[in-house]
Amino acid sequence: MNRSSYVGRFAPTPSGYLHFGSLVAALASYLDARAANGVWLMRMEDLDPPREVAGAQTAILQTLEAYGFEWDGDCVRQSERHDAYAQVLERWFSQGLAYTCTCSRKQLQAYDGVYPGLCRNLGHAPSDGAIRLRVPELEYRFTDRVQGEYRQHLGREAGDFVIRRRDGFYAYQLAVVIDDAWQGINNIVRGADLLDSTPRQLYLQELLGIAQPRYLHVPLITQPDGHKLGKSYRSPPLPADQATPLLLRALRALGQPTDEQLLYGTPQEVLRWAVQHWDAGQIPRLSVIAESGID
Numbered sequence: 274m275n276r277s278s279y280v281g282r283f284a285p286t287p288s289g290y291l292h293f294g295s296l297v298a299a300l301a302s303y304l305d306a307r308a309a310n311g312v313w314l315m316r317m318e319d320l321d322p323p324r325e326v327a328g329a330q331t332a333i334l335q336t337l338e339a340y341g342f343e344w345d346g347d348c349v350r351q352s353e354r355h356d357a358y359a360q361v362l363e364r365w366f367s368q369g370l371a372y373t374c375t376c377s378r379k380q381l382q383a384y385d386g387v388y389p390g391l392c393r394n395l396g397h398a399p400s401d402g403a404i405r406l407r408v409p410e411l412e413y414r415f416t417d418r419v420q421g422e423y424r425q426h427l428g429r430e431a432g433d434f435v436i437r438r439r440d441g442f443y444a445y446q447l448a449v450v451i452d453d454a455w456q457g458i459n460n461i462v463r464g465a466d467l468l469d470s471t472p473r474q475l476y477l478q479e480l481l482g483i484a485q486p487r488y489l490h491v492p493l494i495t496q497p498d499g500h501k502l503g504k505s506y507r508s509p510p511l512p513a514d515q516a517t518p519l520l521l522r523a524l525r526a527l528g529q530p531t532d533e534q535l536l537y538g539t540p541q542e543v544l545r546w547a548v549q550h551w552d553a554g555q556i557p558r559l560s561v562i563a564e565s566g567i568d
């Protein structure tokens with residue numbers, strides 16, 4: 274079959290192992306890309322060495338392989354992309370779009386996560402603090418394929434946000450937009466925890482003159498006790514010998530059909546079947562409670 278123009282990706286952060294929630298996101302992005310005869314790329318978002326778990330990069334890729342996933346080309350690492358981020362940041366800084374913020378966490382406590390622009394016109398040197406990007410007093414909106422219309426007023430709900438941290442590391446928001454564009458990604462499928470990051474990313478795309486990709490945010494998976502699976506809750510690596518049953522659970526979490534016979538199949542067979550039966554229209558919008566036995 275011919276390749277379509279679809280380019281998707283999975284972009285894990287090695288601050289932990291792959292957990293069931295990230296398996297669901299990986300599966301959705303993989304199936305959506307392959308069902309469209311598209312390309313599926315891999316990018317390791319290793320921007321934050323202090324929070325990186327030793328061995329997590331290798332473990333994540335090995336788990337994905339054990340679960341039957343095949344990505345196109347080599348895995349890109351954001352730790353090798355600092356020059357690209359620096360170039361954009363320096364340009365915006367010299368244009369006055371970005372500025373240095375020396376406020377302490379404590380000073381900002383009262384503002385409830387929305388930075389009030391205290392350092393906007395103070396002219397601090399770039400090396401003196403975090404770098405923030407000025408946001409316009411505008412609403413950014415997009416239509417998510419599962420979540421529907423989503424809107425956020427950047428000035429009121431996000432505020433000028435950090436694009437390079439005080440410790441010198443680049444922020445996720447900046448790197449993700451630069452790299453999605455650089456890799457030619459036109460379809461983003463990821464967890465709904467990033468829904469409220471998307472309007473900031475739309476603004477970054479606008480500044481960079483990048484076409485807006487399509488978005489699909491899959492529901493988050495919660496524990497039966499209400500616990501959210503994920504970064505703050507240190508999940509163990511997914512067991513390699515449970516690939517087939519866990520892929521089937523992930524398919525059910527995504528509202529996709531499964532077949533009893535698949536339980537006896539290899540992970541590759543499950544994925545092949547699931548590509549053929551993929552229907553993004555069946556993905557539930559709200560968070561899904563994990564079947565018991567998944568931590």
Ligand code: GLU
Pocket residue numbers: 284285286318449462463464467
């Ligand atoms: N690296 C991010 C994460 O693991 C995902 C980024 C994205 O898909 O935009 O949560």
Ligand code: ZN
Pocket residue numbers: 373374375376390391392393
């Ligand atoms: Zn400040």
